Amino acid sequence: ENGKWSAQSGLIEQANGGVLYIDEVNLLPDHLVDSILDSAASGQHRIERDGLSQTVNARYILIGSMNPEEGDLRPQLTDRFMHGILIHDDFSVEERREIVRVRMDFDDDPQNFLAEQQTKLEQLRSQILGVRQELKNVEISENLRTEVAQKAARLKLEGVRAELGVLRTARCAAAWRGDTTISEADLAEAWILCLGHRRTDQPPESQNSKPKIKLPKPPADDLESKRLKMPKTSFSPEEANAEEISLEASHNLAHSELASWWKSTPKKQLSDNFVSGTSRPVPTHVSHSRLCWTSSLKASLMRGWTPGNPWHLRFRKPARRSNLWLFIDASRSTGTFGSSTSAHFLAAARNVIQTLGAKTFGSRFHVLVLQNGKIGWWIKRGTAQAVQKTLGRLTEASGKSHLTPALNQLRNAIQKQGVLEGDRVLLCSDGMLSPETEKTVSESKKRFRKALLNLSQRISTTAWLHPQLQRGMRHWLPELTEGTPVRLIALD
Numbered sequence: 001e002n003g004k005w006s007a008q009s010g011l012i013e014q015a016n017g018g019v020l021y022i023d024e025v026n027l028l029p030d031h032l033v034d035s036i037l038d039s040a041a042s043g044q045h046r047i048e049r050d051g052l053s054q055t056v057n058a059r060y061i062l063i064g065s066m067n068p069e070e071g072d073l074r075p076q077l078t079d080r081f082m083h084g085i086l087i088h089d090d091f092s093v094e095e096r097r098e099i100v101r102v103r104m105d106f107d108d109d110p111q112n113f114l115a116e117q118q119t120k121l122e123q124l125r126s127q128i129l130g131v132r133q134e135l136k137n138v139e140i141s142e143n144l145r146t147e148v149a150q151k152a153a154r155l156k157l158e159g160v161r162a163e164l165g166v167l168r169t170a171r172c173a174a175a176w177r178g179d180t181t182i183s184e185a186d187l188a189e190a191w192i193l194c195l196g197h198r199r200t201d202q203p204p205e206s207q208n209s210k211p212k213i214k215l216p217k218p219p220a221d222d223l224e225s226k227r228l229k230m231p232k233t234s235f236s237p238e239e240a241n242a243e244e245i246s247l248e249a250s251h252n253l254a255h256s257e258l259a260s261w262w263k264s265t266p267k268k269q270l271s272d273n274f275v276s277g278t279s280r281p282v283p284t285h286v287s288h289s290r291l292c293w294t295s296s297l298k299a300s301l302m303r304g305w306t307p308g309n310p311w312h313l314r315f316r317k318p319a320r321r322s323n324l325w326l327f328i329d330a331s332r333s334t335g336t337f338g339s340s341t342s343a344h345f346l347a348a349a350r351n352v353i354q355t356l357g358a359k360t361f362g363s364r365f366h367v368l369v370l371q372n373g374k375i376g377w378w379i380k381r382g383t384a385q386a387v388q389k390t391l392g393r394l395t396e397a398s399g400k401s402h403l404t405p406a407l408n409q410l411r412n413a414i415q416k417q418g419v420l421e422g423d424r425v426l427l428c429s430d431g432m433l434s435p436e437t438e439k440t441v442s443e444s445k446k447r448f449r450k451a452l453l454n455l456s457q458r459i460s461t462t463a464w465l466h467p468q469l470q471r472g473m474r475h476w477l478p479e480l481t482e483g484t485p486v487r488l489i490a491l492d
Contacts, residue, residue: 012036012045015060025064026073027415033077036062040080071412073197079158082165084197131175138171138180144187151191157198165194255352257489261463262356262424291315322363322422325459326353326387327410329429330371330394331401345467346397348491349428352465354388356426366413367391370406373399377413400434404444407451414458425455425462427486431477449480456484463487 011020012035020036022028028036039045039058047054064081066073091099106113145167152163169190174182295314303312334346365387367379371394378390410425435444456462466477468490477488 010045010047012039012058012060013056016057018060020060020062022062022064024066025077026066026068026071027412028077030074033074037076037080071408078197079161081197082161083169083193084195085193086196131172134175134178135171138174138182140167140171140182144182148187155195162194162198166190169193255355255489255491258352258356258463258465261487261489322420322424323417324356324363324365325410325414325423325425326365326367327406327425327427327429328353328367328369328391328394329401329403329406329427330369330397331373331399331432331434332397333401333432334397334430345430345491346394346428349465350391350394352491353426353428354391356384356387368406368410368413369394370402371397371399373402375402375406375409401429401432402436403429403431403433404436404448404451407448407455411451411455411458414455419459423459423461425459427462427464428466429464430467431464431480445480449482449484452480452486453484456486460485463489465489465491467491 022036035045040062043057043059045056045058047056062080064073148163148166152160152166157163166187167190170182170186173186173189174180177186292314296311299312299314305311328346328350330346334349363384364381365379365384366381367377367387367390369376369378379386382390414423414425433444433448435441436447439447462485464477464481464486466488469477481488
């Protein structure tokens, strides 16, 4: 302000000696993750700005929460968390009643509620301080250290932070019980807490998890007869036909409703504070612009700036082109849907999409394709001409319809790129999503709806190109898109 720097306490400095809580920690921008990693490793946070250099203490307890469906946590940050807890909504009726009662008591009178809980909090605080003093009295035998090291090696854990966490946690559990020897129960609980977020292939079972019930297997003849009656579609993934379906040759095909959506004015939406891509200098602070110190310094020096006088500030505004995010479901079911325009929905949809922006040079296209059970980017920041050429290689439909992971991957890419007015999303799918492993159709549908809602909240100008639905499927897509701004466009 007025050309002078002044230091202000940030969140990391304010968390020194306390707790730093981060919601949706898996969506944290990379530069903030780097700052947290540095401060967590050194216990200090260094601030470097033009004309300002400062080091502050940053020793804190880091707590993060996330939804794994929205993306993974960076491995470097995952290893920094000692404990990982997977929360299940399996409360009993009594527990639900108590949770609601306590929450309403707090809402009605927060001050009185805190006063009533103060005694319990002080008792807990005193107990924790006492246990800390007893930690050094808990013995860790060499046999126990060897056992932990052998198990870590057998699990192929990287580094030794997991082993340190297990031994420290087990020692805390023993001290909490008032014992000086670590028991098998202490060690088992420590492994559960320290492995939950480090292993994704076989997460350890919680001690509070419900027992698995083994159902009797039906006779082989009965099972075989049921298999023969199961349709080979995306809703029977275990018996889905693995044979790919070849598509007819591509050619441009016009579609009036899709063309109308493409030419329409995008809906107004709140753009992100961070937007990647090119930018241009502007003299005043306008929407989405950021202060540019290099341009400000240059402009100030050109105008004869001297120390102590205000700077001539300059800003930079994002100037990248609008983005069209295109998702194409090339799973096997999209090649079997018939239409009056083409023998296969996917072939007809491909031909229609190729006409989008044929004469447009102001947009950048991103194409995400689900094919043969794999999700991959075919184009990133490409032109309309590149889309036409690339979609010509789409000659087959195969694999299962893993639509929920595909939408999450698309949303993460949009999150990283940033959103500006004019950005659009076009989904091309029949909506026949494959149930996820150990999930029912209802649960898979709920997870897909959540992924679709999160995506459409990022970019409200979203359309879904789908085949004409028949019989019982007429209500399927409207149910999936209910409550979202997604526009359904049927391919006649």
